[in-house]
Amino acid sequence: xxxISAIRYDxxxxxxxxxxxxxxxxxxxxxxxxxxxxxxxxxxINIPSQVGGVHARLEFPDDSLCEVSDSQALHYALxxxxxxxxxxxxxxxxxxxxxxxxxxxxxxxxxxAGIEFVLPGVAKQVAExxxxxxxxxxxxxxxxxxxxxxxxSATELTQERQNELLAKFNSALEKANAVPLSRIEFRKxxxxxxxxxxxxxxxxxxxxxxxxxxxxxxxLIGILGHxxxxxxxxxxxxxxxxxxxxxxxxxxxTGDVGSASTLATTMPLILAEAKFSRQFEVEADAxxxxxxxxxxxxxxxxxxxxxxxxxxxxxxxSTGYFDSHPSTRDRVKxxxxx
Amino acid sequence: xxxxxxxxxxxxxxxxxxxxxxxxxxxxxxxxxxxNVLLTIITLGIYAxxxxxxxxxxxxGNTLLENSPFDFIANPVTILKGYLLxxxxxxxxxxxxxxxxxxGLFFLFLFLLIFPWVVVRSMSFRLANTTYxxxxxxxxxxxxxxxxVFLGIGLxxxxxxxxxxxxxxxxxxxxxxxxxxxxxxxxxxxxKVGNYxxxxxxxxxxxxxxGVIAAIVMGIxxxxxxxxxxxxxxxxxxxxxxxxxxxxxxxxxxxxxxxxGVLYIAVFAYMQxxxxxxxxxxxxxxxxxxxxxxxxxxxxWLYLTNSVCIVISFGLLIPWARIRxxxxxxxxxxxxxxxxxxxxxxxxKSKLSxxxxxxxxxxxxxxxx
Numbered sequence: 001x002x003x004i005s006a007i008r009y010d011x012x013x014x015x016x017x018x019x020x021x022x023x024x025x026x027x028x029x030x031x032x033x034x035x036x037x038x039x040x041x042x043x044x045i046n047i048p049s050q051v052g053g054v055h056a057r058l059e060f061p062d063d064s065l066c067e068v069s070d071s072q073a074l075h076y077a078l079x080x081x082x083x084x085x086x087x088x089x090x091x092x093x094x095x096x097x098x099x100x101x102x103x104x105x106x107x108x109x110x111x112x113a114g115i116e117f118v119l120p121g122v123a124k125q126v127a128e129x130x131x132x133x134x135x136x137x138x139x140x141x142x143x144x145x146x147x148x149x150x151x152x153s154a155t156e157l158t159q160e161r162q163n164e165l166l167a168k169f170n171s172a173l174e175k176a177n178a179v180p181l182s183r184i185e186f187r188k189x190x191x192x193x194x195x196x197x198x199x200x201x202x203x204x205x206x207x208x209x210x211x212x213x214x215x216x217x218x219x220l221i222g223i224l225g226h227x228x229x230x231x232x233x234x235x236x237x238x239x240x241x242x243x244x245x246x247x248x249x250x251x252x253x254t255g256d257v258g259s260a261s262t263l264a265t266t267m268p269l270i271l272a273e274a275k276f277s278r279q280f281e282v283e284a285d286a287x288x289x290x291x292x293x294x295x296x297x298x299x300x301x302x303x304x305x306x307x308x309x310x311x312x313x314x315x316x317x318s319t320g321y322f323d324s325h326p327s328t329r330d331r332v333k334x335x336x337x338x
Numbered sequence: 339x340x341x342x343x344x345x346x347x348x349x350x351x352x353x354x355x356x357x358x359x360x361x362x363x364x365x366x367x368x369x370x371x372x373x374n375v376l377l378t379i380i381t382l383g384i385y386a387x388x389x390x391x392x393x394x395x396x397x398x399g400n401t402l403l404e405n406s407p408f409d410f411i412a413n414p415v416t417i418l419k420g421y422l423l424x425x426x427x428x429x430x431x432x433x434x435x436x437x438x439x440x441x442g443l444f445f446l447f448l449f450l451l452i453f454p455w456v457v458v459r460s461m462s463f464r465l466a467n468t469t470y471x472x473x474x475x476x477x478x479x480x481x482x483x484x485x486x487v488f489l490g491i492g493l494x495x496x497x498x499x500x501x502x503x504x505x506x507x508x509x510x511x512x513x514x515x516x517x518x519x520x521x522x523x524x525x526x527x528x529x530k531v532g533n534y535x536x537x538x539x540x541x542x543x544x545x546x547x548x549g550v551i552a553a554i555v556m557g558i559x560x561x562x563x564x565x566x567x568x569x570x571x572x573x574x575x576x577x578x579x580x581x582x583x584x585x586x587x588x589x590x591x592x593x594x595x596x597x598x599g600v601l602y603i604a605v606f607a608y609m610q611x612x613x614x615x616x617x618x619x620x621x622x623x624x625x626x627x628x629x630x631x632x633x634x635x636x637x638x639w640l641y642l643t644n645s646v647c648i649v650i651s652f653g654l655l656i657p658w659a660r661i662r663x664x665x666x667x668x669x670x671x672x673x674x675x676x677x678x679x680x681x682x683x684x685x686x687k688s689k690l691s692x693x694x695x696x697x698x699x700x701x702x703x704x705x706x707x
Binding site: 007009010011012013014015016048051052053054055057063064065067069090093094095096097099100103104106107110111114134135137138141240244248249267268 | 361362363365366367368369370372373375376377379380383392395396399400405406407409411432436437438440470471472473521649652653654679680681682683684
């Protein structure tokens with residue numbers, strides 16, 4: 001067989017030497033050059049799997065190395081047994097445009113299915129098996145830090161009004177046989193304005209503006225049902241799980257951690273997180289429907305207040321990819337349907 | 339000996355320019371990248387270390403100096419162990435800081451404490467597994483010096499309100515470069531601290547300038563359009579916002595973000611180019627020096643177009659962007675050699691686990707070298 005030219009490095013110094021490699025039919029390899037003539041058995045030579053078209057390497061038991069710039073020629077010279085196996089297959093796969101496109105389609109499908117179904121499904125299963133009490137420190141510290149940065153401050157509602165609402169909420173919770181909440185709090189907030197938030201471990205916060213915005217206390221029961229949905233479905237825990245898993249997935253795709261913080265890769269992260277958030281809102285709305293039905297309340301109380309909130313805060317009317325909530329129109333529509 | 343007689347004449351030897359070459363192709367790299375992604379996903383991440391090694395083998399193997407490629411010879415199993423350790427650490431960190439936000443502080447403290455150790459392990463692993471002409475690079479594991487630089491000088495940064503930062507950066511680079519070697523030869527980094535201050539003062543001045551200009555521009559716009567200033571405030575009771583007005587406001591905010599985004603990339607590109615040039619133009623090993631000629635405009639162009647192309651291609655152009663950046667960086671680096679590259683002698687081999695390297699990577703640690 002025709003010899004293959006290579007450069008030999010003895011492993012002692014960086015000086016290279018031109019040699020010729022000959023592959024014999026008795027599974028031996030001859031290395032010949034100026035002042036060197038050696039024969040090795042094929043099985044004692046380590047040939048790392050080929051990556052792209054980089055120079056091929058043959059590592060000999062005496063720590064010497066031969067680099068072959070024409071990796072194609074070496075490929076033809078090697079016996080078939082060396083080209084099979086897992087890494088030979090991986091190399092052929094990487095080298096073929098057709099197979100690479102196939103890999104692209106499969107990878108794309110898996111990523112899509114993972115984000116769409118697997119990730120939310122697994123996170124749900126895991127979250128539902130974590131006791132709510134575990135979130136206690138998380139909830140308390142979140143509330144404390146919101147107060148610290150002045151997002152929330154002491155309520156200005158009268159004690160009477162608070163007691164009246166708490167009594168209504170509690171009787172509704174009892175009647176609907178809902179999850180035991182740790183507590184319901186009222187807070188004043190300029191930044192959040194009319195809003196209600198569900199914190200980890202089941203702490204519900206209504207803002208003063210929200211209480212004042214409601215035209216009927218039954219609307220607040222609807223909101224209570226929605227926030228209860230966030231707690232019942234463990235949304236804060238699922239949020240943590242899904243976003244951590246998403247970050248790991250992104251690292252897998254881009255291949256390093258550093259790039260997870262660049263603009264190009266945070267974009268899909270933001271989009272996926274917004275999508276998860278919208279799914280949570282839909283779930284919470286659906287929960288509220290069931291909650292209100294148990295109380296024999298018309299779901300229009302919830303859709304009315306959502307409608308007015310949407311008008312006040314300038315809802316664009318259609319759901320955007322970056323939105324954390326579905327559009328008011330979509331929400332009101334599904335409330336009416338249910 | 340031969341070496342002594344050679345060194346007597348070295349001063350008079352002319353310097354030979356040996357350019358580095360990059361032969362990687364985006365189309366070829368795309369195949370490697372997408373197969374890496376697919377196998378990593380379907381093995382739930384187990385394949386990641388093999389993906390990493392193949393990726394580096396491709397990039398190193400296409401970087402040629404005098405027609406010889408570099409190579410990355412790390413054992414993926416070692417990297418896998420490092421990954422698992424790092425993953426455990428990451429899970430512990432994110433779980434506990436979610437349940438107990440304050441525990442994040444404890445981890446931060448712990449991380450600061452082990453950081454200098456991680457740097458040494460990480461550099462050591464990376465270099466010991468990089469070879470050229472069958473000779474390994476290496477990194478001297480000088481933990482004492484690492485703690486002195488990264489923890490000792492690092493702790494002075496808050497005390498000096500950050501003014502010591504350029505000096506800190508200089509000492510980091512000097513530490514990493516001086517402890518690096520190829521075979522039995524050592525790299526040596528020699529430059530004045532002042533050069534680091536020049537780069538940082540320019541960056542600080544640009545940021546200050548941007549702040550001042552932005553304040554003036556906003557002031558003028560708001561003075562001329564009181565409506566717009568009103569939009570910055572939460573709407574008062576009963577006040578209606580016209581959709582048309584809101585639209586112009588959103589366009590204005592969007593433009594503002596775009597301008598700041600480009601400026602940010604420009605400053606980042608300048609730092610990359612300047613710091614890289616400063617390093618390579620002042621480092622030497624044996625009879626070799628280097629010349630690096632990265633330019634800011636070219637780096638800005640590459641970063642900008644790469645980011646845009648990656649976004650609009652949904653990430654499919656990541657391999658193309660990487661090859662493009664690598665090609666430019668390699669093209670700008672030249673070895674200036676008195677004599678040839680044949681005189682390097684192999685040092686002793688050492689085995690090292692990857693723990694340091696992967697922990698460093700999980701926290702996005704980049705030592706800028």
